[in-house]
Amino acid sequence: MRETAHGSVFTANRPVMMAAAFHITGSRDDAEDVVQSAWETWSRIDVATVHNPPAFLSVMAGRLALNAVRTQRRRRETYLGPWLPDPIVDDGSPEWAVLHRDGLGQALDFVLSTLTPEQATAYVLRKVLEVDYESIAEVVEVSPAAARQLVSRAQRAVTASLGTLHGDQRSRDGAALSALADAVISGDVMLIAALLSPEATLYSDGGGTVNAALRPVHGAEKIARFLVGIAAQPGVVLVPSVINGSAGLVIQEGANVTTTISLRAGLDGIVAMYFVRNPDKLRRVQP
Structure with missing residues (x-):
């Protein structure tokens, strides 16, 4: 008992x-x-x-x-x-x-x-x-x-x-992520940049084992060009997912998961993006 x-x-x-x-x-x-x-x-x-x-x-x-x-x-x-x-x-x-x-x-x-x-x-x-x-x-x-x-x-x-945490943050982030994915697919740098806060920052964690930005990428236009470069790679598939309780994307290349993406949407656009590419952190993410 x-x-x-x-x-x-x-x-x-x-x-x-x-x-x-x-x-x-x-x-x-x-x-x-x-x-x-x-x-x-x-x-x-x-x-x-x-x-x-x-x-x-x-x-x-x-x-x-x-x-x-x-x-x-x-x-x-x-x-x-x-x-x-x-x-x-x-x-x-x-x-x-x-x-x-x-x-x-x-x-x-x-x-x-x-x-x-x-x-x-x-x-x-x-x-x-x-x-x-x-x-x-x-x-x-x-x-x-x-x-x-x-x-x-x-x-x-x-x-x-x-900023202030809102009860509808997941919906905000999901809408922002959907709009961003469409813009990235179009390849239009200025359209992508318009969805980002001017002070936006992109963080990319490769753990020193795969290609990733070793320093945060700051600014809407720099991030937009970074995203276009990733989307231009052949065989990339974007899968909408819930990551750590918020809206995200899983990037697959062939049979492998190579990246997860999540973001934070603010009042003036997307304020932060988080790219995890470290294979050790992705080993339990199923394709």
């Missing part, structure tokens, strides 16, 4: 824990390791002594993810080119259902990756999981007042990079 209770409670909360761990780490492997570690700890706890299992498990996932991202940031110091969160394409898998349902997308996860591990963790626990500040303080090992400051600073960084 005890094992059944442990398993059923954990299974019910697993998708939330996966989404939280991924938002903090930006890595599918790390998120899965976090949830596995959480299960090993949870399986030894008396469920009857836990007042609020969902909150308890969320806090546990946050603490483990914070430890993971602290280690991960050391790995990123030698990463070639921009580092982007892993693309997780919606295939109907229940374990990632929450990630795709929240619609936050790679845009937010990328911004979180630029914050301190403590800021990112505090933001996800508060804004995504609605964890109280006292529990957040325990996770990041600060006072409740300092935890509030971490969330506030993270929120300012998110707003500065992405």
Whole structure:
């Protein structure tokens, strides 16, 4: 009976824990390791002594993810080119259902990756999981007042990079992506540029193993020419997909997935684009 209770409670909360761990780490492997570690700890706890299992498990996932991202940031110091969160394409898998349902997308996860591990963790626990500040303080090992400051600073960084998050952001991004795909197919640089914010930035993550821009591409016209060059390659197929909970495209060349694309649409056009080309990050994206 005890094992059944442990398993059923954990299974019910697993998708939330996966989404939280991924938002903090930006890595599918790390998120899965976090949830596995959480299960090993949870399986030894008396469920009857836990007042609020969902909150308890969320806090546990946050603490483990914070430890993971602290280690991960050391790995990123030698990463070639921009580092982007892993693309997780919606295939109907229940374990990632929450990630795709929240619609936050790679845009937010990328911004979180630029914050301190403590800021990112505090933001996800508060804004995504609605964890109280006292529990957040325990996770990041600060006072409740300092935890509030971490969330506030993270929120300012998110707003500065992405603007205000809207409930219809996925629809906005999807419409922008559809219009952009049509424009790119036409090959008209000025038409493409008109869909982009003048201050738009394109990030391309190749991990140092495939061709990718080693520095972000800034400006509407430069990005437009970059996109036309990609579209001109023979055998490229664009497949609309949901990536990390937001609108995206999977690029196939023959039988291989070579790139995933997602974006963030603002009031004056597309403000950011995210190209993942690193084969290690694409290995679980099915053609």
